[in-house]
Amino acid sequence: MSSDVFDVAVIGGGLHGLSAALQLSRAGKRVVVLERAWVGRHASGASAAGVRTLNRDMGELDLALESMEMWHNIGLLVGDDCGFNAHGQICVAEHPDSLSKLEERVSRLRGLGYTHEAIIDARELRRRVPAISPHCIGASIAPDNGAADPHRTLAAFRRSAQAAGVVIREGCDVRRIEQRGQDWSIEMDSAAVTDSALSGSQAHDRAPTSTLVVPFVVNAAGAWSGRIAAMVGDDIPLDTKASMMIVSERLAPMIEPVVSIMGRSLSFKQSDQGTLVIGGGLQGIPDLDAETSAVRMGVLSKGARAATDLFPCVRDIRIVRVWSGLEAKTEDMLPVVGAAVNAPGVFHAFGYSGHGFQLVPVVGAALTDLIVSGSTRRAIGALNAQRLMATPSAEVAA
Numbered sequence: 564m565s566s567d568v569f570d571v572a573v574i575g576g577g578l579h580g581l582s583a584a585l586q587l588s589r590a591g592k593r594v595v596v597l598e599r600a601w602v603g604r605h606a607s608g609a610s611a612a613g614v615r616t617l618n619r620d621m622g623e624l625d626l627a628l629e630s631m632e633m634w635h636n637i638g639l640l641v642g643d644d645c646g647f648n649a650h651g652q653i654c655v656a657e658h659p660d661s662l663s664k665l666e667e668r669v670s671r672l673r674g675l676g677y678t679h680e681a682i683i684d685a686r687e688l689r690r691r692v693p694a695i696s697p698h699c700i701g702a703s704i705a706p707d708n709g710a711a712d713p714h715r716t717l718a719a720f721r722r723s724a725q726a727a728g729v730v731i732r733e734g735c736d737v738r739r740i741e742q743r744g745q746d747w748s749i750e751m752d753s754a755a756v757t758d759s760a761l762s763g764s765q766a767h768d769r770a771p772t773s774t775l776v777v778p779f780v781v782n783a784a785g786a787w788s789g790r791i792a793a794m795v796g797d798d799i800p801l802d803t804k805a806s807m808m809i810v811s812e813r814l815a816p817m818i819e820p821v822v823s824i825m826g827r828s829l830s831f832k833q834s835d836q837g838t839l840v841i842g843g844g845l846q847g848i849p850d851l852d853a854e855t856s857a858v859r860m861g862v863l864s865k866g867a868r869a870a871t872d873l874f875p876c877v878r879d880i881r882i883v884r885v886w887s888g889l890e891a892k893t894e895d896m897l898p899v900v901g902a903a904v905n906a907p908g909v910f911h912a913f914g915y916s917g918h919g920f921q922l923v924p925v926v927g928a929a930l931t932d933l934i935v936s937g938s939t940r941r942a943i944g945a946l947n948a949q950r951l952m953a954t955p956s957a958e959v960a961a
């Protein structure tokens with residue numbers, strides 16, 4: 564049975580919370596995960612699970628490249644391949660202007676010593692993606708990229724974390740955090756989710772007390788991380804994303820890589836089960852207070868249009884499900900990873916702005932470095948909270 568003495572409280576039972584908890588526990592820390600609903604309830608359970616370094620911002624590229632190496636060995640971390648397939652990610656150009664932009668990026672990367680992206684011509688594009696529309700003239704490619712299965716990933720991280728000694732408390736809503744000497748006192752409402760919403764084994768992990776005192780806190784509360792940060796004195800302007808997804812009926816195998824289009828919102832792939840999984844950042848309507856989001860069919864139709872423009876053969880397939888998921892978005896679309904500005908012992912990991920799945924293994928490792936040794940060699944320099952607090956944008960804060 565679990566003890567109530569912990570070194571680290573991780574707020575948020577998404578993949579980032581679980582990854583940090585797992586790696587901290589293996590490094591010898593006693594860790595509890597406090598999750599308001601249930602593990603994977605929000606972005607991590609709604610994710611398209613693309614594992615991509617292609618077109619990454621330079622501010623997070625080195626971190627993403629290290630994470631990619633970890634994905635290629637993900638079994639070493641969580642004892643399961645998480646459904647990860649490295650069939651490549653491809654960004655298609657429909658017009659000469661788009662191809663020039665891709666070529667410029669790849670040549671800039673080469674100049675800086677990066678070799679993970681390359682340009683392919685129309686013939687090579689058709690060889691790799693035979694179903695692509697003939698109007699596409701070339702693409703950039705990151706051949707070692709791919710995609711995973713988000714639910715299998717959640718199950719693997721959860722299982723490994725618990726096997727490493729992490730205590731997971733679901734139905735546990737963090738309401739207030741106060742400094743108490745060198746420690747942090749966390750007040751929780753464990754009645755937030757009714758017993759009937761939790762399965763029998765999960766119910767064992769419900770919080771026995773409403774207050775917990777710990778020296779270290781990890782804020783991995785996803786779309787609500789700004790609220791947690793404000794509780795410890797960090798006012799970080801954040802916006803909310805409600806990215807939408809479309810899933811089709813099962814089809815015969817037609818595509819292996821994940822395909823996006825330069826200048827349009829599309830991410831297109833086929834799952835191992837044969838369903839097409841179509842996203843790309845089209846936005847629904849978020850409601851943070853209700854902890855939900857709504858799909859906008861009119862906007863989603865733009866994604867369907869982009870998909871059928873690129874793959875005319877899917878024009879008449881059936882759509883079986885659509886959804887949207889909540890996530891925090893920063894002004895510069897880069898996450899916040901690192902120490903809180905005004906709260907010693909508190910560490911932030913949020914604001915992934917629609918592309919945090921790929922960063923899951925490495926951010927957990929970076930947070931572990933910071934908490935266990937006080938510093939990290941990992942490339943989080945551009946991801947500090949201060950950058951957003953120093954120049955708050957009225958548009959983002961609105």
Ligand SMILES: Cc1cc2nc3c(=O)[nH]c(=O)nc-3n(C[C@H](O)[C@H](O)[C@H](O)COP(=O)(O)OP(=O)(O)OC[C@H]3O[C@@H](n4cnc5c(N)ncnc54)[C@H](O)[C@@H]3O)c2cc1C
Nearest residue numbers: 575577579599606607610611613737785888918919920921
């Ligand atoms: C539709 C969609 C598609 C995506 N596709 C991709 C992709 O292809 N590739 C990619 O790299 N990324 C993708 N992402 C982004 C990626 O899924 C997220 O960046 C990642 O899952 C974030 O994980 P997280 O643990 O930070 O957040 P979450 O999974 O949202 O977890 C945060 C948790 O904190 C809990 N919480 C909040 N407040 C409190 C509180 N007060 N007390 C206790 N618990 C609290 C919430 O209940 C939640 O479970 C996508 C996201 C969405 C929504």
